[in-house]
Amino acid sequence: MTQTTTFDWRPFLLTWSGEWADCQDGTSGLEGDEAARQARWLGFPPASEERITAMEARLGRRMPPSYREFLAVSDGWRHAGGFLWLLAGTEEARWHDNGSGLADDFEDYLAEDATPQERKEVDIWRKGLQLDVESDGLYVLMDPEDVDEHGEWPVYTWAGWRAAPPERHASFREFMCEMHREFHRLRAHDGDGGAEFVNDTTRELDALVEVARLDALRGDWERALRALDEAKAYGRPRATALGDQIRRLLGRTYLVYYDGLAADPRYAPELLPPLVVEHVAHSYRDDSTLKFHLRGADEELLARAYATLDQVRTGTYRYAPAGPFGEAVGEARELARWGDTDGAWRTLRNALPLWEPLGPDHLAPLGWVADPLLGPLLTPPRAEELLSTPRGGQRGAAPSPTAGDDPEGLAWLAEPDPGNRRGSYRFVLVEGVEPADLPGRLTDGGTALKEPMTLWDAHRVRSDKREFSSYDDKALMAVGRAGPGWSFAFDAEPAPFNGQRFVSPAGAASEGTRAVVVWSGLRAGHGRPSFHLSVARDGVEEYAFTYEAGEIRTSGAIPDALAPSRFFGRTKEDAAAEQAVLTAVAEEFGVRLPRHALLHGRLHTFTTRSWTRPPVAGETYAVMTLGWGPALVADGTAPEGTGPDGG
Missing domain, CATH: 3.40.1580.10 (SMI1/KNR4-like)
Structure with missing residues (x-):
């Protein structure tokens, strides 16, 4: 107005x-x-x-x-x-x-x-x-x-x-x-070598920039950004580069190039990685623009830029600053690696007062946004919390901690999802075992964990598989920690549940400990509504139940808190039943699954053995082979002597 x-x-x-x-x-x-x-x-x-x-x-x-x-x-x-x-x-x-x-x-x-x-x-x-x-x-x-x-x-x-x-x-x-x-x-920005452009206006604005820099380090980022934007409108040096650092942390990445500061070897360790991340997101493999935004950089820095570009594209970039803050970054990466993104954020946040700028034009740690494990931690509330935290030797009032992104328990899995990505899922919980040891319990060959990636990327990589069998149901699972003393393996996109051929991996996973398996297909877009729970100890299943198409099958002595009749058979509200049974499972075993890591972060993955038994005599199956031409589908019938005992 x-x-x-x-x-x-x-x-x-x-x-x-x-x-x-x-x-x-x-x-x-x-x-x-x-x-x-x-x-x-x-x-x-x-x-x-x-x-x-x-x-x-x-x-x-x-x-x-x-x-x-x-x-x-x-x-x-x-x-x-x-x-x-x-x-x-x-x-x-x-x-x-x-x-x-x-x-x-x-x-x-x-x-x-x-x-x-x-x-x-x-x-x-x-x-x-x-x-x-x-x-x-x-x-x-x-x-x-x-x-x-x-x-x-x-x-x-x-x-x-x-x-x-x-x-x-x-x-x-x-x-x-x-x-x-x-x-x-x-x-x-006139470089014609004319008279130096200094006057009362420029001196006043340059003093305003310096005040804004200190305000930003004290945590008053909103006041600082207003002042920097005012000075930027007049083209004052430093104003754009300083303001861009605040804008980048707030997620305002459009035209954020740090005004040449990323080409300065002193600041490149922090500003080059986020610049490269944006380039990867919008370059469509045209890498010439990266050099344009680093004009003035020497050959050594350009080589570093393209090395960082390769690391970001392959997911191998690691943010590793020096000093006490760098030590906290290492601890946060390890927590995020196994799904504890809330703990990782708390570790970074608590160490922020120890952070030191690389020079007078550095306002906050930015290199971590390019780290594939740490970058997903930056939610909008956390960005404001970071910017509001005094750092770099300045004093100010500490902000109130932001709420964690991960709810307790398992019930969040039953929340409505616009993308219907959680209509069906399955997971294995193993007590007293590290996540890195889960492949040894859920595969035949002890498959090693793959480097952390998003679940979407993991399934995209798996889609390169050229042959599929209707009797083979190997799960691609992300792993992490499921609360004190537990680890999890989670599959976000299982095949339709088949109660006649399903084989619970709980027994094999529980050797020397205890394991829990949950498979929910209550809101799946295909197949019949289903839910399965099985619990095993020392290699032997203790109890289990399966709800499928309105029927309940049970085995063993199921605790009253997990009795299927409490959740199924009396209502058609599958979502409500799902939420109730997940809550009961979480309370019974004291477990949780990390929502933020599973939906937005990167986790190690591996492929399990099949969750279904081989076909028995007389059962039909199909094998699909994909090639350059049309898909080839072969129907088959298991011969005599095949099956669980015959191979």
């Missing part, structure tokens, strides 16, 4: 004129520039009230307040920004009336469902008041049909070479303030 307070135009315009004059060398060549430089005044004599009234009579409209006030100080303006050489006063302002033909061009691009605002931005080329007199292809129009409560008209600017929609400014005053900022931005 446009501000209602009266703007003091004269000191603003005098300051602008003096700043412009001080950076001129007298060779611009535009008419009137030398006189303006000597007079230190970019404007013209003020317009009288009579002159302004005559203009309004000519145009048939009363001018908006901020433009009227400007004209009363200067009847026109030179060099408004970098591309508008002469701005209209009372004599030059005129209705555009589609003089450029742009109304027709923009109308051709309008979609059928264009918004009212988009249609207004076309109409302005017919109804707008044109203020550009001389420019570098830049059009400046005010919209008389869009009047706010203060009588102000918005100003639109557009140039074909910008390849962008018209830019809207809420009032003439805001337009002129933006043109002053544009003038500063262009001079701040």
Whole structure:
């Protein structure tokens, strides 16, 4: 909204004129520039009230307040920004009336469902008041049909070479303030070797940047970001690089390149990895843009950048800063590796006061967002908690800890999921065994764990398999810790449950300990609603039950707390029954599964032995082989002597 307070135009315009004059060398060549430089005044004599009234009579409209006030100080303006050489006063302002033909061009691009605002931005080329007199292809129009409560008209600017929609400014005053900022931005990045661009405005803004840096380290990131964005609008050095670090942690990654700071060997260990991560996410294998964002870097740093690129793409990048904070990072990685993302975050958070910046332009640890295990920890609440924590030797009030992302127990598995990814799942819990030892209990050959990856990536890798059998049900399982004293193996995409051929892995998994198997297909999109629980100790199944298609089968002495009749057979609310039985299992064994790690993190995986028995004599099965041509499907019948005993 446009501000209602009266703007003091004269000191603003005098300051602008003096700043412009001080950076001129007298060779611009535009008419009137030398006189303006000597007079230190970019404007013209003020317009009288009579002159302004005559203009309004000519145009048939009363001018908006901020433009009227400007004209009363200067009847026109030179060099408004970098591309508008002469701005209209009372004599030059005129209705555009589609003089450029742009109304027709923009109308051709309008979609059928264009918004009212988009249609207004076309109409302005017919109804707008044109203020550009001389420019570098830049059009400046005010919209008389869009009047706010203060009588102000918005100003639109557009140039074909910008390849962008018209830019809207809420009032003439805001337009002129933006043109002053544009003038500063262009001079701040002018490398022509002219006069040094230093003045009261730049000194004030540079001091503001330094205050913002300290505010950010004290944890007042919101105040710091407002100040840095203000200084960035004027093109002040450091402001963009510092602000980009805050924006990156907040997840605002668009056009975040750290303004060349990632090419500085001192800061590259922290800023290069997140830059590479964004490149991988949006480059589509065109690696030339990475070098562009590292322009100015030496060959050694470029080699480091491409090595980091390979590590990020292969999931092998490891964030390993030095000092006490680095030690905490190592501990956090180990916790995240086995699914304890809440514990990993607490470890990082508690060590943040020990973190030290690599230099005066470093605000926070950023390299960890590229680590495949640590990066998924950064949720929006945690990002704000990190930024609110005093660090780098500064003092401030510590923020309240964010709530953990992992609920207790198992009941979260029954929560509705828009993607229906948890309609069916199965898992094995083993007591007193490390996650790394689970393959030895659930495979025939002791398959080693694969490097941590998301479950989606793990299943995508598995999809490269070329042959499938209807009698072979090997599970791809992610592993981790399931609470004090327990480990888990979890399969998020099992095949349909087949109670006739299912073989619980609980017995084999329980050698010398205790194991629990759960398979839920209550909300599966295929097959019949089902749920299975089996518990074994020392290689022998103690009890089990299976609910399938409305029937319950049991074996052994099932504890009252897990009796299937408490959950099934009396209701058709499968989701409610699922939640209740999962809660009972969690309470009975004191276990939990890490939601954040399973849904968003990376975990080690391995492939189990089949969860179904081989076909017996007379049973049919199918084998599908995928090749370059059509899929080949072979139907078969198990011969005599095959099966659980015959092989």
